[in-house]
Amino acid sequence: MATSLRSIKALAPLLDRVLVQRIKAEAKTSSGIFLPESTVEKLSEARVLAVGPGGLDKDGKRIEVSVKAGDRVLIPPYGGSPVKVGDEEYTLFRDHELLAKINEATN
Template identity: 70%
Template sequence: MASALRSIKSLAPLLDRVLVQRVKADAKTAGGIFLPESAQKELNQANVLAVGPGALDKKGNRLPMGVSTGDKVLIPQYGGSPFKVGEEEYSLFRDSEILAKINE
């Protein structure tokens, strides 16, 4: 890759892709004990940062996306296309791969 992304805001997902960032696990237990990074479990929750315009059906009509920017979602443990911008990690998933939307 000749040039690295300078900012995640310059990335716009295409078709039915969804840009997410996993929610970081707590570094400390409820009792106040700090956990080392190796003991922290990766969460399946993520925040939606950007969504594509939607896939096209056979007639050329746009299919609506199931999530929108700012939603909290449940994503699969594995899959998607992970990448880094600086020290931050992000993933691109298809709209159909997202397991659920978390309503709070």
């Protein structure tokens, strides 16, 4: 990038793109045993940070993005466009590339 972003807030996704940050895998078991990094599988869960306004259909009408900032989603293990801001890593996906939205459990 020619100019560096000072914060992730400076990045606004366009059209049907969704900016996510992968949720890091737990490096220890429920019993408290720490796992080496090589055995911790890369999770495909992410938090949505920002969404674009949506794509356009063939008639020029706006198609809203299916998720909103703050949602938890499942993403494919590969793909998307990586974005690095400082030490943090983010990924841009198109809305249709997201696998699922994780709904919070309700009792």
